[in-house]
Amino acid sequence: MSMKRTNWPVTILLVIGSLIVLFPLYMTLMIAVKSPQEMADAVLAWPKEWHWSNFKEAVDMTNFSHAFQNSSIITVFAVIFTLLTNSLVSYAVARNMDKRLFKMLYFYFVSALFVPFPIIMLPLVKEVSKLGMNNQTGLIVLYVVYGIAFNLFLYVGYLRSIPAELEEAAVMDGASVWGTFWKVIFPLLSPINATVAILTCIWAWNDFLLPLIILSKPSMATLPLAQYIFQSKFGVQYNYAFASYLMALLPMIIVYLVAQRWIISGVVRGAVKS
């Protein structure tokens, strides 16, 4: 191995390519920290003076802390309830796939992956608002329920690799099916739980369409939705707008910087299973 040399041309090409990936974020930062005057002089140049006050303005204009709070609550609860419920449902299905009813249930959930969202979108809004669920709670419920279609698929694939003898032993010892699941199976699901948590988190945090049609008041807005609602407020004050975009992107970027390897392998595991 050590005989082979580094492939420099490819390294250089990939570095150049990565600049294309980073450029929009660099541009966002540069605009976010400049004054309109400085931006007119040179948009992409390194700023002479950092106008952190742009961020304060943006926070006030878009009610950032409120939107951040909404996004956080929705994402955290969507992830927690998805893990607790979807794994349980998958367990029941995976351990009874030999029974017709459960097999049908499996295909029922998974076939929903083929249904394009627009077909359910219009009646869904009527239904949800009739129930008074056109708020954050309703949104969390929808993420958890819709998540089943794909998560069931992931969990069942993984559960099949766990030998049934483990739980049979627990049942012999007098544990209930519920107890067996929470004490024996759920801890064993950690790797796939991580994948489901990561995918749900990325989805719920960045989703725009569902909050757009479900949430009835601007005060309920999630971060992406808040950017959309307050877009007109910015007018030509691009510095405030970009400060606001940057703040909306930043929480996810920070999480990514910290847990990058974990996130990538989680997403890969989710995709390869499909």
Added chain:
Amino acid sequence: MRKNMTPFYLMVIPAFLLFFFFHTLPMLMGVFYSFTNWNGLSPSYKMVGFKNFLNVFQDPQVYSAYGFTFKFAILTTVIVNIISLAVAVGLNSRIKLKNTLRAVYFLPNILSMLIIGFIFNYFFSNILPDVMSKAGMSGLAFNILGSENTAWIGIVIVTVWQATAFNIILYLAGLQTIPADLYEASSLDGASKWKEFWHITFPMIAPFFTINMVLALKNFLMVFDQIVAMTGGGPAKSTTSISYLIFTDGFQGGSFSYQSANSVIYFIVIVVISMIQLKILQKREMSLS
């Protein structure tokens, strides 16, 4: 020993009911409304049979939305897969900064498409024309999002920027499953890199190619966020996708039942395409291996 089934039923019944109520029921209602003349608001409506469907088939706006959506989705799928396969092969070769580069290329996957769309919107309308005119290419110094003929290109670019991330990582995972001795055997034969790619690498990652093509096309056919952020479906409706049309006209345009019919047709189209795609690509995979 007979298994006690009660706990298993208790585990799945609530999930089934909720899923039926929030997913299947709205879908059935959508199908039902597509046979009515309901505008989404008025207290009464009546059944109109296939009238909505017949009208959808004659609607130039619907045809243009399908035209844009398919042009966009097919082209973007091809570009994304070419770029991401090339980058993945690069990342899998003997390079420096491997982990850093991998992390950078995956970054767009975790970012909000809507916000990325806003950022690119500014780039296309302010930065790019400026750069072009300074570079002496005044013919290209215009906002591509502002013209009927070029706005779709902007949507393609922003989508490629974001979507390659996921595909790169998936191809990379595929490349890492190829045993190294396969290459060693071929390098002894003096096989060229290009031949090596087509005869060893590509057949080995064929399943990943299948997943990427299917997922990418399916996602791109749903294109929505980018359009909201960049063009609002314009100019002159040239970038109105099917999802965007159903959304705007169904909710705001008062043609609820009409757009329901459109979405039923769309559903059938998507199912048929997914089936065909899987069949073709699986057959290819079989013949390759």
